[in-house]
Amino acid sequence: xxxxxxxxxxxxxxxxxxxxxxxxxxxxxxxxxxxxxxxxxxxxxxxxxxxxxxxxxxxxxxxxxxxxxxxxxxxxxxxxxxxxxxxxxxxxxxxxxxxxxxxxxxxxxxxxxxxxxxxxxxxxxxxxxxxxxxxxxxxxxxxxxxxxxxxxxxxxxxxxxxxxxxxxxxxxxxxxxxxxxxxxxxxxxxxxxxxxxxxxxxxxxxxxxxxxxxxxxxxxxxxxxxxxxxxxxxxxxxxxxxxxxxxxxxxxxxxxxxxxxxxxxxxxxxxxxxxxxxxxxxxxxxxxxxxxxxxxxxxxxxxxxxxxxxxxxxxxxxxxxxxxxxxxxxxxxxxxxxxxxxxxxxxxxxxxxxxxxxxxxxxxxxxxxxxxxxxxxxxxxxxxxxxxxxxxxxxxxxxxx
Numbered sequence: 568x569x570x571x572x573x574x575x576x577x578x579x580x581x582x583x584x585x586x587x588x589x590x591x592x593x594x595x596x597x598x599x600x601x602x603x604x605x606x607x608x609x610x611x612x613x614x615x616x617x618x619x620x621x622x623x624x625x626x627x628x629x630x631x632x633x634x635x636x637x638x639x640x641x642x643x644x645x646x647x648x649x650x651x652x653x654x655x656x657x658x659x660x661x662x663x664x665x666x667x668x669x670x671x672x673x674x675x676x677x678x679x680x681x682x683x684x685x686x687x688x689x690x691x692x693x694x695x696x697x698x699x700x701x702x703x704x705x706x707x708x709x710x711x712x713x714x715x716x717x718x719x720x721x722x723x724x725x726x727x728x729x730x731x732x733x734x735x736x737x738x739x740x741x742x743x744x745x746x747x748x749x750x751x752x753x754x755x756x757x758x759x760x761x762x763x764x765x766x767x768x769x770x771x772x773x774x775x776x777x778x779x780x781x782x783x784x785x786x787x788x789x790x791x792x793x794x795x796x797x798x799x800x801x802x803x804x805x806x807x808x809x810x811x812x813x814x815x816x817x818x819x820x821x822x823x824x825x826x827x828x829x830x831x832x833x834x835x836x837x838x839x840x841x842x843x844x845x846x847x848x849x850x851x852x853x854x855x856x857x858x859x860x861x862x863x864x865x866x867x868x869x870x871x872x873x874x875x876x877x878x879x880x881x882x883x884x885x886x887x888x889x890x891x892x893x894x895x896x897x898x899x900x901x902x903x904x905x906x907x908x909x910x911x912x913x914x915x916x917x918x919x920x921x922x923x924x925x926x927x928x929x930x931x932x933x934x935x936x937x938x939x940x941x942x943x944x945x946x947x948x949x950x951x952x953x954x955x956x957x958x959x960x961x962x963x964x965x966x967x968x
Contacts, residue, residue, distance in 0.1 A: 621851035624843035626821075629758040630852045632896055633766055633827065633834035637936050638759065639856050639896060644934075647740050647755040648840050651815030651823050652706045654748030656761070657729050659699055659777070660768050662714045668696040668773070672717035674709070681747065684709025685796075688788070697785040703777050705796040706814060708747035715746035722746055733760065736767045750819040758838040765812055765825050765836050778811030778827075779803065802826045806850050812836070814845070824849055830857045859898055865906075865929060866893035866939055873910065873941075875924065880916030881948040887924050890940040895931060905930040910941055918947040 620640050627648055629641030638644065666672075674691040678684075685707035687693075693701075693710075695717070701710035715725035722745055729743040738760035744751040756764075768774045781803050784793040802809045808828040815823035821841030826849035828835055837852040839845050866889050873887045887910070897904060910925025918924075922943045929937040 621855045623839065623848045623851060625839035625845070625848050626841045627758050628837070628839040628842075628848065628852065629762055630856050631759075631762040631766070631836045631838075632856075633769065633836050635896070635936075636763070636766060637896055638762075638932055638934050639835075639860060640852070640932065641758060644759045645740055645757050647742075647757055649750060649754065649817065649820035650748060650756045650761060650840060651817040651820035652708075652748040653756075653761055653813050653815040653823050653825050653838075654743060654746070654754070655702050655706065655711055655815075656764050656768050656813050656825065657733065657743065658711050658714060658725075658746045659703055659774055660764070660771070661718055661725065661728055661732060662695060662699060663771055663773055665718045666695045666714075668694065668699075670695045670717070672698060672713050674713050675716055677722075678709050678712040678716060681709040681712045682749070683707075683747075685787070686789075687713065691788045693785075693787060697787070699773075699777060700780070700783050700785050701787075701796060703774075703813065704780060704783060704798040706799050708749060711747040712745075733764065736763060738763045748815055748817070748820075750817050758840060761825055761838045762836050765827070765838075769811070769827070775810070778813065800824070800826075801846055802828075802849060805846070806853065826850075826853065828853050828857075833857065860896040861899070862894055863897050863901075864892055865895050865897070865904065866891075866927065866937075868892050871944075872927070875910075875912060875914055877918065877947050878913055878915040879950055880918070881950050882916075882945075885914065885918055885924075885947050886944045887941050888944050889927060890921075890942045893929055893937050893939055895929070895936065897931075903932040905933075908941075914943075916947045916949040918943050918945075920944065920946050 627643035627646050629644045630639045631637065632639060671692050671694055674687045674689055676689045679687050679689045685701050685705060687709045695714065698710045698714050701707040702714060712722055715722045719725035719728055725746055726743050733741040741756040741760040742753055744754040780798060782795060782797045784795050787794045799814045800811065806828060808830050809826065810829060811827045812825040822845045823840045824842065824845035826837045835853055835856045837849040839848045842848045868889045868891050871886050871888055874884050875887055876883060877885050907928040907930065908925065914924055920943060923940045924943060925941040927939040927941055928935055
């Protein structure tokens, strides 16, 4: 029988032990990898939370659904601030509503002296259409003053009309002092109000087309072949679906931008004021809006809201329902959604079918977005008075038995 020396045998045993340890080590590594892969797959396949609001450098901003007007997110949304040339959205609204595109306006000495303009001279004549292009694309302040004077006779009267229009369309925290957005301590608006004004302006197809134009040629005196102008809004052409709207820059307001974009059937408007990077801010907000929200029914008119006890009625109770459905854009966690009820919990007969008993207020991010009537679904007569009431109640008891 072949025998090994003890030293050799010990070495072989150690080698065997090492092989066993190696095998066990490999199994441990494989097990760890399988476990890690399992957790990775669970993380990938499990439903994640909605993407958090993006980082935005702007001191005040908001993101609004263009169709419904719902605010999806923001910061200092209702804080009045200088807004620079985003003012010209309102200037364009009034010019389009009070003047024809082919009308010719004459440049006044005051308009020609306006700073940061396109070099208009007194007595120059231009069409309203070309002045709108200059104001909205090139952000020409002198063109804005010409539009104001042509529409209202003076820029002061035009500013009065601007404020009236702002109030009429729901921009309640806005006050304009001029048509261009040049600095004035009383010339202020908010992110939300600018979104409201922009939603209104975009209903006008001429405005919508103009703010989506990247360059144009206008007929300006002194330019026999026409003058080519370029849109100051760099969001156009650099962001998928962008179609406007307006830039603004002054020392008082900082860099501002109203940006609008469309993906599929959805249209969003982002407003950033005093931004360190207005285009990146708008892009991040728009991306967030397009990817992190779903349309959900938050009020269903087919679901009974409440059963209320009726005073002095021929029926003891009445059912109450919302009078319509309500849909909102919500993030997955539904944070920020509130429902506030104001209802008469003890209505008195008689009641008609469809009669308003109360109201359901829907709030999102602290802002009221919808008010829904709460109405009855049946008619309830009034029970008889005096002695007849006793007979009537006796009759009801007999009927119950």
